[in-house]
Amino acid sequence: MNEFITVYSAETMRRLRSRIFIVGVLLGALGIGLIIKLPAYMDTVMSQADRVVLAGDPALVSQAVPLLRKDYHIAGTMPGKTVVAPSDLADTKRISAIILLRRSGRTMTVAVYARDPGNVTVSSLRRDLLPLSLQIATGLSRTDLGKAMKLPITVRATNSKFGTAAQANDARIIAYIMLFSLYILIMINSQLIMSSVAEEKTSRIAEMLVASVNPSALLSGKIAASATLAIVQMIIWIAIGFLLGGHPGAPPTLDSAESSHATTFSLSSVSGADLAGFAAFFLLGYLQVSTMFAAVGSLVNRTEDLGALAGPLVIPIVAAFLIAMTALGAPNTPVVIIASFIPLIAPFVMFARIVVSDVPSWQIVLSLAINIAATYGIAVLAGKIYRVGMLLYGRPPKLSQIWSVIRS
């Protein structure tokens, strides 16, 4: 235990002070800052293209202003103006278009004089002005028309763990964010472990280390340190995200009727049991992948070879992430159910299923059991490869050599 703690604390401090960790945290923070601030900045830039002036029938102009405000920035109105000349637009460079509203009996006509016609979305303009057009065509009062257009629709869950569509959508958003975090953390930190092991081998300190400490303690100390730093890294990023006043962006939603809801969500949609599931499967997934990467790191003789060896290891992780994305929408299809038991893939897929559906308890227990056993198996195999690989110099070992080491 003492060996483990010594390796763990030394590895943690070494990596904390390493340039790659500091740069990684800073770049991550910068990325988060960009993700949070960029949309607002882009909105400012894009809003200049949406700056319009309304002209024409004064009654129509006054009624159209609140309807168009949703999609346009109304820079001004010109009530009573019935003819628009090119010079009207040229005078004001900050305006992208003049929308001329006219009425003829029970028909409303709209003409758009745009600096760049490509910026005018006719369908959105038509959708925004539809209530006004219908009001003129039908002669209904604004209140009656408003009632008629608000068709009451109720969504009731019949076979779901969620009471409402909003809760289900919240859960999917949170599951998406957690899965994405899991994916990023595993990908980045597993490769860092691999580099760290390869560095110890190529710097030739490995022999002193394995003579001083049990290779299993060495390997587990390194992996635990890496997991700790991954969590620290994530906490720092989340804290920066909150400090910058952002909220998670909206992933693609599966229920288009709820699309306007997607920019915010409530954490109450994810239960404590879901979070416990995330923690358990995060740990298993992290251990499985990072142990595998560490073992492979011990086989390289030059750090330049790491990329070639890491490639095949990344494939199951990417596959797991993609299947988990599918699981968010279809958690009980046969392929997804089977995938939620397979080591390396299950940590992603089973967690996704737990959050968005009612997974039978026996499936969760079985998946945990299979993956705990697989984690142990991977650790034993990786330990053997690590022990031998760390002292193998010269040509990379052949598969037959690795196999004989595993069998010994």
Add this chain to the structure above:
Amino acid sequence: MLQVQHVRKEFGAVRAVRDVSFSIATGSTFGLLGPNGAGKTTTMRMIVGIYIPDAGSIQWKGMPIDGRMRRRFGYLPEERGLYGRMDVREQIAFFGRLHGLVEPDVSARTDRWIENLQLTEYAKRPCAELSKGNQQKVQIACAAVHNPELLVLDEPFTGLDPVNADMLLATLRELKRNGTTLVLSSHQMWQLEQLCDHFCIITGGENRASGTLAQLRGAWTTRVIRIEPASAAVRGILDRVPGARSLPGEEGDLLYEVPAGTALPEILRDLVTVEAVTRFEAIEPSLHDIYVHTIEGAA
């Protein structure tokens, strides 16, 4: 006592160690000699538990070597390596902690080793910035900071300048005085001859000769004597000694190889009757001579 009995280690088709046996008394210093590829490093790795022998056994104080015991050992491998970005002090302390030292002991011992090896001015510098010789001194400190019961050093003198080699020699003597059992391999025979009590020469993964220097010399079949002056009378006496043959000597002296059992006092008595002998020296074979002779014999 360290007992290595008939150990064998194979790597696929390569037999690195075929059959090596020796015993090392606690507190003594042992030299493991052999040409490159003889199996020295593999044997040392088996002693410190990095490799498990395919056959045979290794025992320390009558017990098979286990993980707890290994923490009381120290090992300096032939391949040098340190954490480049870790500073000297931290590096030595890290290895101390790996071997079970705790504060304040680990700090005190680390500082003592830094001082003894004259590394004080480098204590806070990253190891990558040190010269090769100083890096090697740091590694030696890492291997010995916990005051090991058994310290195994594979080619410890390689890369050290004469001053630092002398410093290491003094350090190893100090460890020996403190009761540490030392196992060394080196191609610098004179240093081993100064330091070691027992030797084992291996080649092709097998023992070829072992024992104290006196015992190794005892197995030597001839002796060399040096005599002055190089007169005809002296030459006449020596030529009559059964089995003697003349060797090329320096100007003014004679070198003769005689069988090991020859009674040298009788030769001296005969010489002084015919000449005023100013020098009569029996030259013992050096470790280097024994090593070369053994390796050539094995080949």
